[in-house]
Amino acid sequence: MSSFGTLFKVTTYGESHCKSVGCIVDGCPPGLKLTEDDIQPQLTRRRPGQSKLSTPRNEADAVEIQSGTENGVTLGSPIGMIVRNKDHRPGDYSETDLYPRPSHADYTYIQKYGLKSGSGGGRSSARETIGRVAAGAIAEKILQQVNNVEIVAFVSSIGEVSMNRNAQDPTFQNILNTITREQVDGVGPVRCPDDGVRDEMVKVIEKYRDAKDSIGGVVTCVIRNCPIGLGEPCFDKLEAKLAHAMLSLPATKGFEIGSGFLGTQIPGSKHNDPFIHDEKNNRLRTKTNNSGGIQGGISNGENIYFSVAFKSAATISQEQETATYDGKHGVLAARGRHDPSVTPRAVPIVEAMAALVLVDEFMIQQARSATAGLLTK
Amino acid sequence: MSSFGTLFKVTTYGESHCKSVGCIVDGCPPGLKLTEDDIQPQLTRRRPGQSKLSTPRNEADAVEIQSGTENGVTLGSPIGMIVRNKDHRPGDYSETDLYPRPSHADYTYIQKYGLKSGSGGGRSSARETIGRVAAGAIAEKILQQVNNVEIVAFVSSIGEVSMNRNAQDPTFQNILNTITREQVDGVGPVRCPDDGVRDEMVKVIEKYRDAKDSIGGVVTCVIRNCPIGLGEPCFDKLEAKLAHAMLSLPATKGFEIGSGFLGTQIPGSKHNDPFIHDEKNNRLRTKTNNSGGIQGGISNGENIYFSVAFKSAATISQEQETATYDGKHGVLAARGRHDPSVTPRAVPIVEAMAALVLVDEFMIQQARSATAGLLTK
Amino acid sequence: MSSFGTLFKVTTYGESHCKSVGCIVDGCPPGLKLTEDDIQPQLTRRRPGQSKLSTPRNEADAVEIQSGTENGVTLGSPIGMIVRNKDHRPGDYSETDLYPRPSHADYTYIQKYGLKSGSGGGRSSARETIGRVAAGAIAEKILQQVNNVEIVAFVSSIGEVSMNRNAQDPTFQNILNTITREQVDGVGPVRCPDDGVRDEMVKVIEKYRDAKDSIGGVVTCVIRNCPIGLGEPCFDKLEAKLAHAMLSLPATKGFEIGSGFLGTQIPGSKHNDPFIHDEKNNRLRTKTNNSGGIQGGISNGENIYFSVAFKSAATISQEQETATYDGKHGVLAARGRHDPSVTPRAVPIVEAMAALVLVDEFMIQQARSATAGLLTK
Amino acid sequence: MSSFGTLFKVTTYGESHCKSVGCIVDGCPPGLKLTEDDIQPQLTRRRPGQSKLSTPRNEADAVEIQSGTENGVTLGSPIGMIVRNKDHRPGDYSETDLYPRPSHADYTYIQKYGLKSGSGGGRSSARETIGRVAAGAIAEKILQQVNNVEIVAFVSSIGEVSMNRNAQDPTFQNILNTITREQVDGVGPVRCPDDGVRDEMVKVIEKYRDAKDSIGGVVTCVIRNCPIGLGEPCFDKLEAKLAHAMLSLPATKGFEIGSGFLGTQIPGSKHNDPFIHDEKNNRLRTKTNNSGGIQGGISNGENIYFSVAFKSAATISQEQETATYDGKHGVLAARGRHDPSVTPRAVPIVEAMAALVLVDEFMIQQARSATAGLLTK
16 A cells, blocks of 8 residues: 555655655654755755756656644644646657566556556656655654654665675774765765765766666665664564565665675674673663664664665666567667666665654654553552 | 554464464455364474474474364454463573673663563564464465465575575576475475585584574575565555565564665666566566566566575574673673574575465455456446 | 545545645555546535535635546556645634634644644644545445445434434335435435425524524435445444444534434344345345344445434534633634534535445455455365 | 554454454553453453343353463563353354344355354354453553543443433433442442432343343443543544444444434534633633543543443344245244343443553554654754
């Protein structure tokens, strides 16, 4: 379905070429200062057409709050938000009347729904993520206020060019400790904070752009100052919710938390994060953080960090041998220009989904702990 | 929370040392032939103590159906199932009164709930998965009957020893096409079907066992004959539900679908799965399957395959420098013997969670397509 | 929260004086012919200002579909709908800066949310029901197509003037069998089909209007051709879902299904509905229908009928002795003109909520029965 | 489905003649002192066979907690509870092999599920309510501790014999203010606290018992000390959740909150509850309580009171003319002895469902208010 969350719930609507896209954010606490200015920056960060590396479609994506605030403060009622679709160019996609685009959603949609959306991509379009980003911006503002939570995502690999993401690497952990959005955006459209690999990433993207091809990448995200105790022991482990959120993004192929797949190769004696006493806060902390800030499904107060794999974009301008809907062999060439690498644009979307997961779990935990606190001792 | 699923919903209860563990399966269609004999085999497959590679605790784990069937047929009402806990040995864990075990759930639980479960591990124990496996066995039987769905998981890596999991590798794809549970179990407790690496895996496990250490691994799972059209376009993409399900398992650190993280390095022109006409079934198929059987969040009829990373078990017998609950530095040594590699035991649990995801999505899609089929044309 | 339904889910937003009100309908099956023309009629029926009996505020309430359809057919994706708010007159309510209006939501909102909406009524406004009616119109169109379902509500009492609603009364049962929306609307704004009491009802409303007072009433609703088998045995009995839906409407005080409260006085021997064979459809039917079309929480194919009590409107123009927010005794007189009886306007809203309950239960049952039908016999 | 609640969620299983009935209570806050002794009393109160007025089946109904507590304190993990079925007498119901019992669930179940449960009544049996009562007892203990909430239900009418339930009647309001469970149980099995009508009620029940017939009644319930601010503005108004809960009980035909159906006859000027200043608590209260403690869907701190109509029991010992499953006219006489009035036994069940609604809404509101309290002012 098109809803996400239990107590802080976002429901989105809209496909690529309808009147508007948007969402309803239900369950936002009252009393939060909120205007379009809190939301627009992340929408702008996800916009295509911001550099020569990305697609030149120019989408203004101006959000309009419909309800749920008054005098710039949330009322506690649902927040309706819409972003009008302006740049309709269904003509660009007309060859898809004959061909299901390989590795796109055309074929599965028609099989699932029994009909074909004439417009490009329909609900599977990346425009659907606008509602998520708008909602995520609200979630993030709450998290900042309640615990100074910081969420920063960045590109950690493009194609075969990758930062060192080994959980036991001090440089990597240092980046997780300090990286800011300003730094991520400041280094140019590739959004990779690692000086050692960034230029090479740009070259890779340019190579595939020139070849009318595309290339995938990995976005890594860190959450700092996450309150301790978020997540549930069983089906709703915090990493399970994060994995769900991330794999619900278009073009994702993988998720790893903390040490991830590489962590399976580290023996327990080295992978375990020993406890140490944190003088400053007078509580336990872990000396290392292979766990990625979550143990037993529950946040432990350390940095939460995870990575999300984005495949190479399915829409490419070069010719592809494939078959038409009625089974005839043929050659499809998508018209128009297309993003050679969507990975950098995914950065604010990953942040948004992380914020949506966290704020919901935060509110659920508040319910439990506040009630427990009122019980007779 | 402790529920999973929308129309086919399982709710589990139980921790490691309470009277029983179990679950309620709600929404099972009526008319399914079902007795304990359909459920017990998978429970037995997940049992520890089956070989010298695994922990010697002997748990009988006999399931008792409480309700929801009559004369061996499901009624459509909730199916209550319990498995009694027999092997209580809380004494084994007594040092955990002083120490939160590193990378275990002890610390986060006490932070979340404000109290400490005296028994070992509490809700985060692997015994919690018994309810999942019991429910999954029912889900699987339904899937077999409605579309001959086959779900087979196996160990694809232990530590640094790994099968080739490259989506573009013909040998790997061939294993996905043909592997059976009998083959997986037939090769011994390590449950890896690849003759080339299995012996080495056993040696790795034995090495870490002898070192009182542990080592992680990867479980890969293939779903054959999945009906086309399962999964939702937005938040509930099929891979998102699978990722949620898998990361909700204890000790998991990562998930990848189809080409996974490696797929980010393959350019779109090679990663895209071209369509070809399938004469036999008179429908489109894809020539390759980098997508892993899901496109746009929806199953396309090809094999669904994914991998799940399991970290090295946190409980090891060797001494670990860490801190007590009250912040004093010390050395913890878990008593008893512990599984050096939990990965092989995870095989039936991964299968169970996959079945729970699929049957729920199948029923949701039935609702939609059956209703759509009744609309005026 | 602001969502209703499981597989056919509506989420609404909007309060009385924000930019727009609206909803997202998620889960609508694909292939339904749908334009604004299918939705507008019920929105128009709920509009105030249609007669001298009701409030003169003129709200155009034109619905605009944002997404989810293409060429007048639903895509299966979420249907976003908005209705702009045009008639902002917050000045009318300015005295509510000082006074919480008696039996309105002002006091409880400020207690719940910790802040006061400056506009009149906020989320508790009747304008919130616009989203429900828009969604209900879609639900109703589906129900008509899948089983020729007919849903007709009407006013059955105003103040002390009441139709005979005794389940055992043949005249009442005859009305339930035959009443149409055209008849309900054709008899004038009071929307009561009973010639014997209608004129008296009008007089009652006029009396209270002239006295700057208000009066309540009852809306009865019949659902004909409901498919057999909808509803669940336990918490989600069909009457429970209907009761939930109806009591979620503003100003409701009661719900009864079938024989209702009066039915508690009829002994089992007379209240039980004996079975008879229905030659025409070659199935069992009940001879009487005290059950109101639902038995054991599940529809039995007979007419479902229920009644909903609407209290006298809280907003009246006459002076009321009450207290200010800060506890001072005073006299409040609402400015403007107010509806002396909101009951007739509730008719399309009751129909909408009934349709939303039914379509969701219909889809859930399709999931179950379609899946059960595929099991091995 | 068989689950109820969002944050405090109960899932039940079991039908009348399976091995056990029970439930899982998920989301119970940790740190609550809880043993079987807290739960058993309400189970005992709902047991049949307690007087000559009710059915002589003797069910011990001893609850066994399976999980979720340790040393008599809740852990925060799911609480599994089972009650073994002991008194299997399916033979009593054997004639139902031929006949669907009139106004029972036999016919609708077979239509819905496509098969017939051989045992008496199946999931629609009153035994299903055992899980609800067990869960409700836990909910109630929490509510008592967090705000001294008191929930007391009692019989307010049997057949035509009724207490005065007019919201404006001082005697009725006085009963609501003061009635205790001890008083309700102390007056004998009819559980009506009104001395003026109780004896007559007993006579009515005896009359129908002797006639092998049954008679319905009304249960009224009051909730005192409900925290202010529970319930949601839109679909989840507190009265909507209560109505849902109550109409989900077997044999219910109606629900009314506060002034109820009678309230529709009271003009707004008299029905509105004026505000007055409450010196003691330094807050507003209402002078009257026609609203029944809920305004705009949200509790206002006054007594919440509502009534639930229970129809005459469908199972009667006298002969009934009806039809067999295959459509032949015939005469059915239920064997065994049957309760002439189930209404008094419903008292603890109504209390349980009220507690389940309240504790869930309480926890949801805690989430919101605790989070809002942390926002930057």
